[in-house]
Amino acid sequence: MADTNRGVVYQGSGTVTVEDLDYPELTLHEQNGRRLQHGAILKVLATNICGSDQHMVRGRTTAPVGQTLGHEITGEVIELGSDVEFIKKGDLVSVPFNIACGRCRNCKERNTGVCENVNPARAGAAYGYVDMGGWRGGQARYVTVPYADFNLLKIPADRDTVMAKLTDLAMLSDIFPTGYHGAYTAGVTTGSTVYVAGAGPVGLACATACLLLGAAVVIVGDMVDSRLEQARSFGCETIDLSAHGDLPEQIEQVLGVPEVDAAVDCVGFEARGHGKDAGEQPATVLNSVMEITRAAGGIGIPGLYVTGDPGGVDENAQVGQLGIRIGLGWAKSHVFTTGQCPVMRYNRQLMMAILHDRVQIARNVNATVIPLDDAPAGYREFDQGAARKYVLDPHGLVNA
Known part of the structure; x- marks a missing residue:
């Protein structure tokens, strides 16, 4: 039986x-x-x-x-x-x-x-x-x-x-292949500087993958202290996004320049704006990684985005239509990779x-x-x- x-x-x-x-x-x-x-x-x-x-x-x-x-x-x-x-x-x-x-x-x-x-x-x-x-x-x-x-x-x-x-x-x-996919499709390789948005499990897996691929510096951003501490535990630099919202300035404090070679969105559609009191802003991560990724750099997007979100902040967000600065990404010749790993x-x-x-x-x-x-x-x-x-x-x- x-x-x-x-x-x-x-x-x-x-x-x-x-x-x-x-x-x-x-x-x-x-x-x-x-x-x-x-x-x-x-x-x-x-x-x-x-x-x-x-x-x-x-x-x-x-x-x-x-x-x-x-x-x-x-x-x-x-x-x-x-x-x-x-x-x-x-x-x-x-x-x-x-x-x-x-x-x-x-x-x-x-x-x-x-x-x-x-x-x-x-x-x-x-x-x-x-x-x-x-x-x-x-x-x-x-x-x-x-x-x-x-x-x-x-x-x-x-x-x-x-x-x-x-x-x-x-x-x-x-999560390990998904994090690796985000890093690999962003072009992370030997000596890369990388920004990983989100220190949840996929973000931590992505940071691990970046180090496995040979990145020189992996910077992880999040708003939860314990998650940032976990990222630091295996050699990542971290940025507390709840402190203030100027991400390029915080990147510059780590690298000496306000940009990275590659970035990975491990947050997805429930993203919050940067800063202590910011509410949900679903395009925040996508726009911020375009801002801080160098011209001709790569952006991996394993973070989940959906076509139906009953709890979206407005009618556009509820159908997955977000205010993305695609002109910025175009002007900087960014390469984007989205979707399931x-x-x-x-x-x-x-x-x-x-x-x-x-x-x-x-x-x-x-x-x-x-x-x-x-x-x-x-x-x-x-x-x-x-x-x-x-x-x-x-x-x-x-x-x-």
Whole structure:
């Protein structure tokens, strides 16, 4: 008899609960009417709370009540569809948050964040996320993964090694590749000076990626003291954006010039203006990074922007139409890269960096393990600005 399943469910603005869920099946009529002979069922070993989840839980998306949550999944394969050839039962795997078919033009070009076949509404799908194809979330004891041979990254190490590094490997499903994508597409390389907007988990992962890529100076800006302290703990310079609003002046105090080679927006559409009493100004980060990035520099934008925000500050913000100074970016010949990170471009290389001790991503993002049933408390603490990356432990196996 199959084990029971439980998972995290959105219950309306500000509220999540942990509920009994149906055990996954490989015949899933509620998931786009597909029979998943190409899929696998995973026992979830670790699954994380993401800032993107927090946008939903705050009521800042059109997510319906009853939406299951969770797109950062690391697990053990326990059941396979009849068409799966290469993934085997017992494999320990990382799951890219992008769901991809491996067959369409975008997947063949490695643009797996915008797969054309897994979401009837638009290109691109993800587990447990609003408007992303109706796939069940992975903040649960068990979850189904479609197109298993294509999507799953097998971790090539013995079980003891994987379990010992599980909090690091758990970052491969989203935030580490996402932070790396922001840095890489901004052109960060040996000797770069970089500004990272936001010291949440993705911002800290991006700062880690910048250092891994060889940046000379990484400056992280945020308004929460504990998050800035976390950034300093692994060698970043920091700027307290709540102190005053003159970002170029603060950059100059660090570098001697008021500009950087590259910048990365790790905040997204709930950005606040700079200064102590500033309210929400969703275009703040986009405009500020154009201001302080040198001419011909690059800007990575992994921070989330949405097309529907019921809590937006005005009618334009509610449909994702922001007051961006595109003329400034044009005049400075900036290169912008936006959208979901295509995780498969990076996850294998980053996995090898973890397995061979080239990076300490769990330490840098302050990974904090909590039981699955404590997820509501984790969401509350994260919403209050906790300088932590919460890792849910559905089976009590992390660090066991």
